[in-house]
Amino acid sequence: MEEKFTFALRRIALLGGLRDSVTVSSRELGEALEMSQQSASKRILELLEAKYIERDVGARKQQIRITPKGAELLKKEYLEYRKVFENTDKMIIHGKVAQGMGEGGYYICQPGYSDQIKEQLGFTPFEGTFNLDIVPEDVGKLDVIRKSKGIMINGFVSEGRTFGNVIAYKAKIKNLECAIVVPERSHYRETIEIICQYHIRRTLSLSDGDLVDVIVDL
Amino acid sequence: MEEKFTFALRRIALLGGLRDSVTVSSRELGEALEMSQQSASKRILELLEAKYIERDVGARKQQIRITPKGAELLKKEYLEYRKVFENTDKMIIHGKVAQGMGEGGYYICQPGYSDQIKEQLGFTPFEGTFNLDIVPEDVGKLDVIRKSKGIMINGFVSEGRTFGNVIAYKAKIKNLECAIVVPERSHYRETIEIICQYHIRRTLSLSDGDLVDVIVDL
DNA sequence: ATTACTAGTAGACGAGTAA
DNA sequence: TTTACTCGTCTACTAGTAA
Numbered sequence: 001m002e003e004k005f006t007f008a009l010r011r012i013a014l015l016g017g018l019r020d021s022v023t024v025s026s027r028e029l030g031e032a033l034e035m036s037q038q039s040a041s042k043r044i045l046e047l048l049e050a051k052y053i054e055r056d057v058g059a060r061k062q063q064i065r066i067t068p069k070g071a072e073l074l075k076k077e078y079l080e081y082r083k084v085f086e087n088t089d090k091m092i093i094h095g096k097v098a099q100g101m102g103e104g105g106y107y108i109c110q111p112g113y114s115d116q117i118k119e120q121l122g123f124t125p126f127e128g129t130f131n132l133d134i135v136p137e138d139v140g141k142l143d144v145i146r147k148s149k150g151i152m153i154n155g156f157v158s159e160g161r162t163f164g165n166v167i168a169y170k171a172k173i174k175n176l177e178c179a180i181v182v183p184e185r186s187h188y189r190e191t192i193e194i195i196c197q198y199h200i201r202r203t204l205s206l207s208d209g210d211l212v213d214v215i216v217d218l
Numbered sequence: 219m220e221e222k223f224t225f226a227l228r229r230i231a232l233l234g235g236l237r238d239s240v241t242v243s244s245r246e247l248g249e250a251l252e253m254s255q256q257s258a259s260k261r262i263l264e265l266l267e268a269k270y271i272e273r274d275v276g277a278r279k280q281q282i283r284i285t286p287k288g289a290e291l292l293k294k295e296y297l298e299y300r301k302v303f304e305n306t307d308k309m310i311i312h313g314k315v316a317q318g319m320g321e322g323g324y325y326i327c328q329p330g331y332s333d334q335i336k337e338q339l340g341f342t343p344f345e346g347t348f349n350l351d352i353v354p355e356d357v358g359k360l361d362v363i364r365k366s367k368g369i370m371i372n373g374f375v376s377e378g379r380t381f382g383n384v385i386a387y388k389a390k391i392k393n394l395e396c397a398i399v400v401p402e403r404s405h406y407r408e409t410i411e412i413i414c415q416y417h418i419r420r421t422l423s424l425s426d427g428d429l430v431d432v433i434v435d436l
Numbered sequence: 437a438t439t440a441c442t443a444g445t446a447g448a449c450g451a452g453t454a455a
Numbered sequence: 456t457t458t459a460c461t462c463g464t465c466t467a468c469t470a471g472t473a474a
Contacts, residue, residue: 001252004448007221010295013302026458034219036450041459061457077228078303081296084231085358090310092433140303174393215310215431222467244439254469259440279438 021063095132097210112156123197130200148218170217239281313350315428330374341415348418366436388435
């Protein structure tokens with residue numbers, strides 16, 4: 001039942017409908033789905049109904065884009081495939097070294113966090129985070145990573161301030177053990193914060209704008 | 219049409235049917251597919267008919283395994299997902315440093331090959347290959363890589379000997395540019411040969427048995 | 437327990453066609 | 456050209472049941 005939806009969604013995603021609106025007629029979609037224009041039109045209506053896609057139907061062709069709910073469905077299926085084909089659940093994210101050790105550094109230094117990090121990740125984090133601006137093509141991978149379980153670092157209250165849960169994902173940068181940390185309640189951003197036992201920037205002699213590969217465990 | 223097959227195959231693969239036979243009754247498969255025992259039984263018969271699976275039906279439960287043809291279908295779909303979610307078409311392969319610079323080294327030194335490598339890959343290969351025994355879980359990834367296009371290094375005839383076509387896949391080992399080379403006509407093996415401008419083993423101080431990550435461009 | 441037949445029904449599809 | 460209705464057909468499913 002759900003199956004016919006993922007098939008159509010995947011096709012739309014391949015046409016570019018995941019990141020952007022894509023202009024595709026029901027006839028064209030029918031071709032991609034190997035079905036008639038009529039059936040493709042019906043499928044589009046069903047996808048709309050189920051809120052997997054949105055669309056602006058203009059005078060000539062319609063603009064289709066996949067909703068977050070639709071993207072969800074595709075990611076689920078993608079992760080199944082990863083499980084099947086890549087036993088090593090790793091993913092590479094490319095990013096540019098960015099400014100900003102302020103905020104994150106302050107948070108991660110709180111004993112309430114750092115003790116758990118020591119416990120769960122096996123290292124005491126350097127007082128400060130390493131920030132990376134994800135390259136646009138890789139921003140979607142963050143969602144995939146967030147769908148994997150990660151390591152929960154529980155929040156706490158200290159001196160009347162509330163520190164929320166943080167999820168850590170083990171990673172490596174050029175063989176340096178580290179972890180991506182993401183507040184449990186946060187919006188998607190194109191910047192990630194990375195903690196490490198060492199000062200990554202200094203240890204690897206990196207400067208702002210340098211391109212870095214992060215290999216993330218899923 | 220093909221869609222219902224991949225759905226069932228994916229489920230079977232998740233149960234372990236890609237690498238091994240998996241014991242699953244039609245009722246159990248029905249549960250996994252969210253359909254009745256009767257329909258699952260029918261689906262199994264259709265998959266058998268289409269040669270996507272094989273099975274031994276014992277007294278109690280049946281043993282199902284996915285055929286190469288079935289694996290093919292799954293890989294195709296998997297690559298579609300990779301295209302959607304990972305614009306950077308890279309894959310990590312883990313392997314252990316292995317002996318054997320003999321054969322491959324001799325071949326790759328032939329000017330007929332090395333000139334083309336210089337031309338297409340941008341480096342003159344070191345006279346010898348770096349061999350890696352792929353860890354068992356990653357052997358399947360080789361198929362995925364071989365399904366991507368790679369760079370064709372044309373064969374030639376020299377002094378009466380025929381040297382066949384070789385396909386090169388750009389890769390990196392700890393930031394060292396290199397390439398996996400695979401004879402066009404070869405059986406699947408668990409060892410890969412890697413060429414590089416430098417002596418990888420020496421440059422990275424590697425010894426037999428060391429675990430190495432290869433990041434392959436698809 | 438199994439697997440898998442038959443029969444009846446719901447739903448998916450394409451042809452024709454309207455807007 | 457579009458999108459999307461109706462309607463007839465054919466396929467995919469489940470229930471019942473046999474082996």
